[in-house]
Amino acid sequence: MRVPPFAIVSGPLSLDALHAAVATLVDTPGAIVHFLGVVRGKNLGRVVRFLEYEAYEPLAVKAFARIEAEARELWTDARLGIHHRVGRVAVGEASIAIVAASPHRADAYAASRYAIERVKQIAPIWKHEHFEGGEVWIEGASARPEDEDARAEARRRACA
Amino acid sequence: MRVPPFAIVSGPLSLDALHAAVATLVDTPGAIVHFLGVVRGKNLGRVVRFLEYEAYEPLAVKAFARIEAEARELWTDARLGIHHRVGRVAVGEASIAIVAASPHRADAYAASRYAIERVKQIAPIWKHEHFEGGEVWIEGASARPEDEDARAEARRRACA
Amino acid sequence: MRVMVRLFARLREIAGAAELEREVPNDATLAGIWEQLAAEFPAMAPYRESISAAVNADYARMSARVSDGDEVAFLPPVSGG
Amino acid sequence: MRVMVRLFARLREIAGAAELEREVPNDATLAGIWEQLAAEFPAMAPYRESISAAVNADYARMSARVSDGDEVAFLPPVSGG
Numbered sequence: 001m002r003v004p005p006f007a008i009v010s011g012p013l014s015l016d017a018l019h020a021a022v023a024t025l026v027d028t029p030g031a032i033v034h035f036l037g038v039v040r041g042k043n044l045g046r047v048v049r050f051l052e053y054e055a056y057e058p059l060a061v062k063a064f065a066r067i068e069a070e071a072r073e074l075w076t077d078a079r080l081g082i083h084h085r086v087g088r089v090a091v092g093e094a095s096i097a098i099v100a101a102s103p104h105r106a107d108a109y110a111a112s113r114y115a116i117e118r119v120k121q122i123a124p125i126w127k128h129e130h131f132e133g134g135e136v137w138i139e140g141a142s143a144r145p146e147d148e149d150a151r152a153e154a155r156r157r158a159c160a
Numbered sequence: 161m162r163v164p165p166f167a168i169v170s171g172p173l174s175l176d177a178l179h180a181a182v183a184t185l186v187d188t189p190g191a192i193v194h195f196l197g198v199v200r201g202k203n204l205g206r207v208v209r210f211l212e213y214e215a216y217e218p219l220a221v222k223a224f225a226r227i228e229a230e231a232r233e234l235w236t237d238a239r240l241g242i243h244h245r246v247g248r249v250a251v252g253e254a255s256i257a258i259v260a261a262s263p264h265r266a267d268a269y270a271a272s273r274y275a276i277e278r279v280k281q282i283a284p285i286w287k288h289e290h291f292e293g294g295e296v297w298i299e300g301a302s303a304r305p306e307d308e309d310a311r312a313e314a315r316r317r318a319c320a
Numbered sequence: 321m322r323v324m325v326r327l328f329a330r331l332r333e334i335a336g337a338a339e340l341e342r343e344v345p346n347d348a349t350l351a352g353i354w355e356q357l358a359a360e361f362p363a364m365a366p367y368r369e370s371i372s373a374a375v376n377a378d379y380a381r382m383s384a385r386v387s388d389g390d391e392v393a394f395l396p397p398v399s400g401g
Numbered sequence: 402m403r404v405m406v407r408l409f410a411r412l413r414e415i416a417g418a419a420e421l422e423r424e425v426p427n428d429a430t431l432a433g434i435w436e437q438l439a440a441e442f443p444a445m446a447p448y449r450e451s452i453s454a455a456v457n458a459d460y461a462r463m464s465a466r467v468s469d470g471d472e473v474a475f476l477p478p479v480s481g482g
Contacts, residue, residue, distance in 0.1 A: 058377035137333075284455070302450075304453065
């Protein structure tokens with residue numbers, strides 16, 4: 001199955017398909033790093049029943065492509081794929097899959113970590129937590145794609 | 161299929177099986193990082209035909225377990241799985257798969273990176289490169305598991 | 321002129337709709353459209369400092385002007401990942 | 402006493418065998434067994450500074466003594482990953 005490298009997906013993520021889509025983009029990928037963000041059963045003392053994700057899909061896909069472009073300014077030969085789920089996601093399931101491929105492992109790790117930090121900062125995606133006893137919208141960062149402080153923080157976390 | 165978290169494998173690596181073996185070891189894994197080291201088609205100007213790996217299997221498996229123990233001194237809640245191939249590995253195939261699971265993504269990334277650096281430093285595994293026009297044993301680091309400078313270098317690369 | 325306003329997450333819940341078609345002045349900015357919405361739905365007002373905005377699925381500054389038929393989106397703080 | 406010597410990669414090729422059973426003195430250290438091997442296979446001598454050693458599949462220092470029946474391994478610089 002051919003999948004695009006950047007997508008919003010309803011239903012389980014296929015890491016294999018994303019891997020295949022990204023690995024072919026790099027001439028000689030010596031290193032491939034996958035990141036899976038998995039729904040945890042507890043959050044801030046609450047027992048999580050499930051999450052429900054919502055996205056502004058066309059802007060989210062553009063945000064993913066923007067994140068890859070930013071990463072390639074820093075790690076020229078790295079390529080990224082980012083798939084994020086919407087709808088209901090059970091505890092233990094992955095809400096996001098990121099594949100980073102590069103000739104060298106340092107760049108693959110850095111691009112992967114940079115990508116997840118930037119997704120959390122700027123991707124128009126929202127998490128609705130359904131827990132034992134209620135539900136709550138999680139609100140994290142104000143999405144400011146051009147905020148240089150946020151980019152610097154993502155680079156710092158990527159150990160760049 | 162149940163697989164052990166640390167193994168020397170002849171034949172293709174199953175990332176899915178290793179993932180399953182490791183993910184269940186962590187109570188609430190919020191982050192899972194996979195690393196795949198893939199055989200590149202070129203090395204130092206040589207056109208690589210294939211690699212052939214050799215290992216001292218019982219010591220290699222112990223070295224992988226030692227690497228996890230070291231990682232858990234640094235990132236208490238992280239768990240690792242490490243599978244390395246022996247025998248012939250084609251260009252484009254993975255020679256090593258590492259799965260790191262942790263409640264938090266920073267620890268999963270760090271443990272993963274630390275693991276691949278330590279595998280390269282101390283695992284009793286050797287790469288025989290078959291290239292257009294010849295073959296050569298690749299000899300990297302002298303395996304000194306207790307060398308603190310090497311451990312410090314691995315921590316530094318893991319951004320710890 | 322008319323614009324289509326898209327709302328997400330808590331803002332969508334406050335409005336009771338994911339999309340609202342609204343008449344706005346011809347020289348309207350995103351900030352102006354937001355104020356119009358916040359007047360209509362006072363529970364949105366606390367989001368004034370934290371929202372982001374987009375026009376036709378591209379991030380835009382609140383000072384940006386919009387055109388007839390544009391799709392305008394207001395985004396509460398994000399929480400993907 | 403007798404030990405089983407295991408050799409890998411280039412050392413294996415030099416010896417022409419992955420395993421060699423060898424008679425060694427009763428108080429033999431890994432260093433002593435290595436010197437005995439290097440005398441037998443002079444092409445191994447350049448590895449003196451870079452090898453690691455193991456006894457019964459555990460890393461060991463070259464000063465370690467071995468026992469009858471032990472499995473001794475000499476490891477050239479590694480290149481896994």
